[in-house]
Amino acid sequence: MRTALFPGTFDPITEGHLDILRRAMHVFDKVIVAVAAGIHKETLFSLAERRELVEQSTQGIEGVTVMEFDGLLVELAERENAVAVVRGLRFVSDFEYELQLALMNRQLNPRFETVFMMPSARYSFLNATIVREVARLGGDISTLVPPLVAERLRQRFNRK
Numbered sequence: 001m002r003t004a005l006f007p008g009t010f011d012p013i014t015e016g017h018l019d020i021l022r023r024a025m026h027v028f029d030k031v032i033v034a035v036a037a038g039i040h041k042e043t044l045f046s047l048a049e050r051r052e053l054v055e056q057s058t059q060g061i062e063g064v065t066v067m068e069f070d071g072l073l074v075e076l077a078e079r080e081n082a083v084a085v086v087r088g089l090r091f092v093s094d095f096e097y098e099l100q101l102a103l104m105n106r107q108l109n110p111r112f113e114t115v116f117m118m119p120s121a122r123y124s125f126l127n128a129t130i131v132r133e134v135a136r137l138g139g140d141i142s143t144l145v146p147p148l149v150a151e152r153l154r155q156r157f158n159r160k
């Protein structure tokens with residue numbers, strides 16, 4: 001049984017996250033989506049809301065579990081017996097930070113691997129920040145996030 005962690009802020013979960021998650025399910029038996037408390041970031045949705053949106057959006061994907069976390073990723077990995085962390089790579093610009101993170105996690109636990117996955121080109125421009133911004137301005141984000149998330153964003157920004 002191979003378990004991986006898929007950590008992030010998920011503020012909110014997008015089709016880009018789901019694309020990576022589906023790919024990860026082809027490689028691992030179980031993927032734990034670890035929703036970060038995000039104390040260093042100002043988030044639009046609370047931790048409980050972000051977790052709930054992830055849970056609802058991943059209901060149809062077998063092998064996925066969702067949890068909140070606010071500690072060291074390598075400690076969560078040890079607790080959950082996870083062998084790897086999955087991260088999405090969109091642009092070269094993601095790479096520098098991701099490499100730093102991966103090497104630090106390896107320093108903390110040499111047996112914990114980082115696996116990078118590339119999303120469909122369709123989602124390679126997508127991040128949660130841009131989704132929040134477009135939703136705030138009333139733009140159509142219905143193809144970029146699950147329907148429940150689109151609805152929640154509309155409510156949050158009071159749009160019809």
Ligand code: ADP
Nearest residue numbers: 007008009010016017087088119123126127128
């Ligand atoms: P962001 O705020 O950048 O959307 P998160 O902090 O929630 O992302 O990221 C969690 C993980 O999901 C990261 O590994 C990030 O690279 C990945 N990710 C986010 N959006 C996409 C996307 N559109 N395509 C591929 N990976 C993505």
